[in-house]
Amino acid sequence: MTRILPPLFALALLAAQASAQPADLIVTNARIYTADDTRPLVEAFAVRGGRVVFTGSAREAATLKGPNTQTLDGQGRTIIPGMVDAHGHFNGLAKKLRSVDLVGTKSYDEVIARVVERAKSTPKGTWIVGRGWDQNAWGNTTFPTHDALSAATPEHPVLLERIDGHAQLANNNAMRIAGLTAATKEPSGGKIVRDDKGVPTGVLVDNAESIVSSKVPDPSIDEWRAMHKDAVKVMHRWGLVGMHDAGASRAMIDLYEDMAQKKELNLRLYVMIGDNAAALTHYFGMGPRSALYDGQLWVRAVKLYADGAMGSRGAALLEPYSDDPNNNGLLLSAPGHIQEVAEAGLKAGFQINTHAIGDRGNRVVLDAYQKALDKVPAANHRFRVEHAQILHQDDIPRFAQLGVIPSMQASHQTSDMYWIGKRLGPTRLYGAYAWQSLLQTGVIIPNGSDFPVEEVNPLISFHASIARQDARDWPTGGWLPAERMSRQDALRSMTLWAAYAGFQEKDMGSITPGKYADFVLLDQDIMRVPVELVLKTEVLATYLGGRRVYGR
Incomplete structure (x- = not known):
């Protein structure tokens, strides 16, 4: 028996x-x-x-x-869970490792010198790309013009991306190849910076970037594969076991899946699908996919854009920039589009993550999410706002009320604190990088770096979270120190909270x-x-x- x-x-x-x-x-x-x-x-x-x-x-x-x-x-010694960057750009890091590194340049002359050095070993007529310039670190915070760069690089087309990825500087050869002239019209959500005569200066902001960047030849798939492997090695060196890739094309997702199948990825990769109608139709039809190939790949989120960035004055503000009174920033997507994709995502079981930096950008996203959730009610949707840097006080409680996660990058605060007061004035600063104010409402804050905008090292964001100081321990006592995180929350922000923000908490994060x-x-x-x-x-x-x- x-x-x-x-x-x-x-x-x-x-x-x-x-x-x-x-x-x-x-x-x-x-x-x-x-x-x-x-x-x-x-x-x-x-x-x-x-x-x-x-x-x-x-x-x-x-x-x-x-x-x-x-x-x-x-x-x-000390052991912590494997760290996860909750907002980075896999392709951006892969490309940066082979581009001219402009991070830390203290003048436009230094930028040009680095490009000229690369030109010495680059065949004539071949594109030179770089990333990392920041006019806010040059003393004169106005955008550069192409003239000096064009004179120094007469035999190469050159395209240099600003550190935040929301502005680019093209030399004369690059503009000629792209057909960029005084007659070129600005796209919606983009800006072509021009001189007094209406002639492009070489600087392109947000949606205008594609005018020139679309002309830069793409690497081959084999080159992309090798570049991504190099990027993963860099992440491992800094203690990262995973990342949330903030916007990938179908072609790149296909590559990630192929690498994962061949056990070449070596990463817990949470992918946000880029805002492309055909790609969204494809992946919504497949449905959410999680922990593929022994936990290497998740495809169950979408990345949208509401506005630009503070450094290039493209972040959308409710009131004009304090240092540019005729400018309220740029909305890169129509609010109706964000709502439409959010409703479709809710029906398909996909998370929607939208870039929003300015207070107007954040309000637009929260409003769109609220309307979508009114039409398609759902629990545990875990919609996210990526960055959530500048918030109106009235909008801080709305994240918890709507179940929206503010996905933030602490290292942005310590990079921006030197000049952000000039952009916003004193009053709006109290809604800037408001980590503790958000935490007190009951939300979590997954932490990231936005690499290659910031350095890959996640301990930079850990340090910024608990100190709100730079690497030189400035300012004394921290910048708006009431918004600091505890060490326990800072650790959770790059481990367990990052996992939760990617529906991964049953498999990783602790x-x-x-x-x-x-x-x-x-x-x-x-x-x-x-x-x-x-x-x-x-x-x-x-x-x-x-x-x-x-x-x-």
């Missing part, structure tokens, strides 16, 4: 049998921050089949050691039994060292599914 075990007893027996099996890896002798509120700090954990099977004491973990179990001695064994070994305890030492922390190793993908 077969004995039927009570269901709860049977489950307990299966769990006991599973825990008795030897682990593949035991990690011990470390201060382990799990980002799991049920066991926030442990001294050991065990891994089997790429997932965590135990967290707790070293004594308990030792019971899972078998003849083939590997051990990792943390040597008293060192918890059942989740992927993604973790990072650090040489310092970022949760306890003085704030000024956080940015001196080194990543010693990065593990993905219990497998080391980077070691110093």
